[in-house]
Amino acid sequence: MNETSFAQYNLREELLLALNQKGFTTPTPVQEQVLSLDRFDQDLIVRAKTGSGKTLAFLLPLLQEIEPSTSWPRILVLSPTRELAQQTAKEAEWISRHLDISVATLVGGLDMSAQVRSLRAGAAIVVGTPGRTLDHINRSSLRTEGITSVILDEGDHMLDMGFREELEGILDSLPNRSRTWLFSATMPEEVKALSRKYLAHPTFLSLVEEGEQHGDISHKAYLVPFRRKMEGLVNVLLWERPKRGLIFCHTRLETMSVAGRLAEEGFNAGALHGEMTQRERNAVLTSFKNGAIPLLVATNVAARGLDVEGVSHVIQIGLPDDRDTFVHRSGRTGRAGHEGLNILLLSPQEAGKFKYMFGSAKVDIEWNNVPDVQAINRAQRETAEEKLLTMKEAGENEEYLRWAEDLLTRAAPKDLVARLLYALTSNRSAGYNLSGELERELRRKSRIPAEKERTPTGRGLKGGRQKGTMLRFSKGLSDGWDVGKVLHSVCSCLEVDRSEVGAIRMKDDHVLVELLPFALSRFEANSRALERCGLIEAGKGKEALAPSFAAKPAKGRDKGYYNDRQGKPGRRDRR
DSSP states (O other), rough: OOOOOOOGTOOOOHHHHHHHHHHHOOOOOOHHHTTTOOSSSSSSEOOOOSSSSSSHHHHHHHHSOOOOOOOOOOOEEEOSHHHHHHHHHHHHHTTGGGTTTOEEOTTSOOOOHHHHHHHEEEEEEEEEEEEEHHHHHHOOOOOOOTEEEEEETHHHHHHHHTTTTHHHHHTTOOOOEEEEEEEOOOOOOOHHHHHHHOOOEEEEEEETTTTOOOOOEEEEEEEEGGHHHHHHHHHHHHOOSSSSSSEEEOOOOOHHHHHHHHHHHHHHEEEEOOEEEEEEEHHHHHHHTTSSSSSSEEEHHHTTTOOOTTEEEEEEEOOEEEEHHHHHHHTSOOOOOEEEEEEEEEEEEHHHHHHHHHHTOOOEEEEEOOOOHHHHHHHHHHHHHHHHOOOOHHHHHHHHHHHHHHHHTTTHHHHHHHOOOOHHHHTOOOOOOHHHHHHHHHHHHTOOOGGGGGGSSSBBBOOOOOOOEEEEEEGGGTTTTTHHHHHHHHHHTTTTOGGEEEEEESSSEEEEEEEHHHHHHHHHOOHHHHHHHTSTTTTTTTGGGGGTTTBBBOOOOOOOOETTTTTTTTOOOOO
């Protein structure tokens, strides 16, 4: 069977020349499907996996029709994050280099005036995040009358991050929009609702079957003791030895804590979260991409749209919020035809909930107990031996050979090799003995009757939802707290599973948190734990137990709302 080539699609010479210069001759499946359409002047929905070549799939047909030397905005591409927008803009720049058109990038965290100047200089393609793009429209610095084509890239992630109002504001402000193309890996109801409102009789292309497992990604789950996730992570890293790994956490605080702990353990790791400046984010991403930092610890929001070649491992700490989160995270590896490994670190309790959550999904997962110290020691020895035996340059260098001969006159060969092996391994943790604690947790879990075991919904399989107690804590939205940050702080400071926390309602000056009986007992025994993490002002822990707040579980929705029945916050972090 003959391979399809870009030349078969009668692309203009300028595009074919740019593709050839990059060494691109064969389209990916998503590019092939889009380019094979009979017409491009229609609304389009494309469901495709991350890393499938979506950017060229929408740029090539749109640039096929554009007039060279166009100096006003004609194509608008909206991306969920700054990183993805910048990556898309770079791709647009090289594919359009021979058409004599410019690309403007509109993202937060960078100088607004510089972006205004790039728009005034003339840009046919505008790539931006929803918030910053709408800012430019409202300031009249982005001319919208000439924009005929709109691309919503990773539409599910944009909506998941809370950008619906911004997207609607942008789409409503484009009077001459003639086609809207939506690219999304998943199709939740919110994406379908947006498409029904703004897309007219769209053509639908799907390269993803419901529940399909990514063929280039294998999945492992390691069981770790509930309160020893960090030690479990160290053990797994020592065992798996990822060349380039992306580690997912739930909150900014957890991200910084994990990255700091890894540094203490001898790993070279960086952190990526939504409160970093653009300069800090760019510096960390550059170091990760060039291999200077082999491990990157990130939140979901910070890593949306992150496309880094060569990510060998994705590690998810704790239970994912939902299936879409699991799929999005794991899709950061196994890209562009390369194999990747997705790893879950779960406590025995979380493992049961995960299996319940993914009961109908077509995902094959290999289950293992966290590696013990003996296995890790063997892995470290293999690593050290591999380093010694593969360092050909040193063995062929005359200077090093003379140095070795000199040392051999002063020490026995066996002693020298032993010292060298020690030097290669002494800066790295030897791992932790977790097997005994894990076995105890597994035995405890096995004694829980099935009908009483709680599921991710916060209900017993045969019983109703446990009743909790609503407490008031003194930090709120105005203090920089959000649902995820509150949930992580409560769980980590009280040393309870997230299933022990019910509803969370965010207010500007406080937060209402529903604690289930076990979590409540932990709080009553040590209320100062939440004072230390900053959720409660010093000396005011007992005030949270005031009768006016020890009431029924919260009902309805507010500025921020977490409900264990849904497993995710109602308010999305927009960072």
